[in-house]
Amino acid sequence: MAYNGDFEAAEPRSQGLPTALKLLVAGGFGAGKTTFVGAVSEIEPLSTEETITTASIGTDDLTGVGDKRTTTVALDFGRITIDSQYILYLFGTPGQDRFWYMWNELSEGAFGAVVLADTRRLEDCFPSLDFFERRGTPFIVAVNEFEGGHDYGPEEVRAALDLPPGVPIVGCDARDPRSATMVLVTLTKHLISAASATV
Template sequence: MAYNGDSDPRGDPVPTAVKLLVAGGFGAGKTTFVASVSEIEPLTTEETITTASIGTDDLTGVGDKQTTTVALDFGRITLDAQYILYLFGTPGQDRFWFMWNELSEGAFGAVVLADTRRLEDCFPSLDFFERRGTPFIVAVNEFDGGHRYGPEEVRAALDLDPGVPIVLCDARDTRSATSALVTLTKHLISVAPTTV
């Protein structure tokens, strides 16, 4: 999703839009991450978890989670007059994964949030992006009371290639979440094909 070379009716150049995804398992902190970095009030599709989800959504290890994303989260960051980042948070539960193909269309890369309380929940995200060839980083969202693991311990547990960056973050903290996006941006630059 990159637009450049055009101009608006006043002759001003249209900024380049860079689409990034924020993915991960159910309750990993995707909505919180998008909200903490977005310069606009984020669009969310949060719905209350009801008794109808019993037997469908596994709430083990996600504390007192009361809501869930049923379609997407959306936020925006204007870097400068030339570049705007559009962030799309994916839904975490299996029953909403049909949204992922649409959301990932045109995405440059992704942040996969890993929750060490339920680390196995990020495997579907990793598999999805690996199959599509979408560059990604893993951001370990360090929840209060959760066990702390070093990046290389997480790499071994997730069987990640050495070239996939892993960062520790707190999705609630703007600077921490922004730092994860900076890491993703650097990674995207490092893996971009060079033109001669």
């Protein structure tokens, strides 16, 4: 199957719908993006994880992320085949601000995004939220439930992140394929609803 740079099929169906859908998985450093992509991908995910070394001291804030020893320096990539017509391509963004220059490239052609929130460092997902709001990219927030994290309800998270009522907020365990898949189902429903509202 051939694709152009916009991730739309070279031979679209008669309805004009894309057969390849590009989705982003974003969030702060250590929020679980690489784990999420790996949990749902049907292929061995491409990961650009590198070991955190002493060179990152003073640059990477490891407060509240447990024993994290690696970090994504470019992107994560996974794939999910829905059926013979539709394929999801997942792109995980790097979390640290020194890699944010890559976000514009990664977001080209994306239909929507999951913003992973870690309640131990909830403020770390603000840059992702701001980025997608500025670009007009539909997104949902998935609260990754880490041990030792604060147990906030969806409306508490909505208030803390100042999210409009139309943005879905769901809980998830990024390690669990079923849980991560349900996040993508929620995002898909949100995208369909957003598309219907503009017709």
